[in-house]
Amino acid sequence: MGHLEDSLDQCIKCNVCMTACPVAAVSEDFPGPKVVGPQAQRFRHADQPIPDASVDYCSGCRVCNEVCPTGVRIAEINARARAALVAAQGQPLRNRIIARAGLVGRLSSGPHAPLLNIGLGLRPVRWAMEHVIQIHRDAPLPAASRHTFRHWFHQRGQRHGLRQIVYYHGCSTQYYEPWVGQAAVAVLEHNGFEVIVPDQKCCGLPLLSNGDFVNAKRYHVYNVAQLLPYVRQGIPVVGTSTSCTLTIKEEAPELLDLASQEVADVAAHTYDIFEFLRSLADQGELRTDFRAIRRTLPYHPPCQLRAHRIGVPVLDVLGLIPGLRIVESQAACCGIAGTYGLKREKYPIAMAVGEPLFQFIRTSGSELALCDSETCRWQISHATGIRTKHPIEILAEAYGLYPS
Known part of the structure; x- marks a missing residue:
């Protein structure tokens, strides 16, 4: 080490x-x-x-x-x-809970999700959470979904394409925002790919961020084992969470000293979805049958995206859509940092850190903001009251595959 x-x-x-x-x-x-x-x-x-x-x-x-x-x-x-x-x-109970994103998601999603979401919106419940497990009463907790992304994917049946691609959906798409995965699948299939969704666990970033390297290593080793057979066939892996893809590509291997060839091979063939789509555009292989979207939208490239060191591929790809103007935020950070801003003692820090971004969004005059990171989106909406979307949803809309 x-x-x-x-x-x-x-x-x-x-x-x-x-x-x-x-x-x-x-x-x-x-x-x-x-x-x-x-x-x-x-x-x-x-x-x-x-x-x-x-x-x-x-x-x-x-x-x-x-x-x-x-x-x-x-x-x-x-x-x-x-x-x-x-x-x-040791770890406080709160950190052990919020670091297990997959377990919390499984317990939260399903037919009971609407009742759970209502319960978590009640101030007495949030007050109790703050005092019992020290999650701040105003922290931006996402709403769980009645149906998971994988349920939707398997219900619709497999769609064949000329080429194959693996989709790593991560916990947020699986349990909270399945529509992000649906948009990603629609865009990839529109570009001729057969989308494969293998078994997968949480990427382990919440565990790494909360100091639980033992369980993070277990998750990463499992994910590598699931993705490796596809990578060895030359099938790329893409993800819509910049945090998840960075963890697979770099953060887990480096922090955990995982230097095997298997880990390196999976890392080398994993891409943020807009990184991958930009490479298609550079090769003249990205479909550009876009409908015009005459809007100006603020966009925040999150910290984890910048850590990829790939520039800002969202600007390059969405810049191909007629009429669409994207205004990039220059703010350093939204403040949430995954689970950091959920914690009672750190919530005020997270809000203060994100204030320059919130001000940028508020003064944009837009009713919609874009960001690649799920926790950043939740933080932005929480602080500003403005809707947020993953940029892949805008791309799917431009293809006519997704409602505006």
Whole structure:
């Protein structure tokens, strides 16, 4: 587990990360990425490996990594320090619950979902949650779906195409936003692909973010085993959650030191869906039979997308739609950071971090905003009252495959 920690020797103490960190800018509880990252890591050793608890206030947004001029893996150093903290001190019940996105989703979705959603909207229930398990009473909890994405996919039957592609839907599409997966499948099939949906578990990012590396490794190994047979046949894997695809491509392998050829092969053939669609467009293989959409929409490229280091493929692909104008947010982060902003002590920080983005959305004059990340979408809608969609829904609409 040394290569990430070794990068701390490249730290030149320039303090660029300290200036850019959105959490340190709004909270005194987090002294900054340099302080808890490379600086503190030098003093952690076998006799005293437990880090200061302030490292748990790092949201993992990776802004520090983006701005570091020497390539120090600050966010990853902090994530491993948090895991050491959890290993030494244990995890609160709240973190064990919210880190298991797949289990929570399975328990939430189904015929009982409408009643559950009503219950979770009641202020006395939210007050009790805040005081019993320390999930903030105003935290943006998603509404569970009556029907899962996989139920819809299997009910409709398999559609054949000239080429095959694997879809990794993730927990949010499976249990909360099945329409995102439906739009993705429609777009891929419209472009001649037969979509395969293999068995899969949560990508493990909520577990990684909450310091549970043991279970995150178990999930990642399982997903690699499910995806590898397709990858070995030359079938690409795409996902609509930038967080999930980043976890498969980079975050889990690096944080967990999973360096097998199998893990590397799956990582190398996994793509964010707009990254993949842009590659089709570059090769002249993307269908462009678009209907005009005469709208101007604000768009936020989330932190996890920027961590892919692939530019902003949504702008490139949606830019092909006649009449559509996308205005890109320059905000650093929405603040939610997956499960970070759900926590009672971190919710005010998350809202303060996201305020520049919320202001951008509010003043856009649009009744709709776009973002690739599910938790960012929920956070934006929670803070602004404005509807949010995944950009794939707009692409499906332009193809005439999806309602406006």
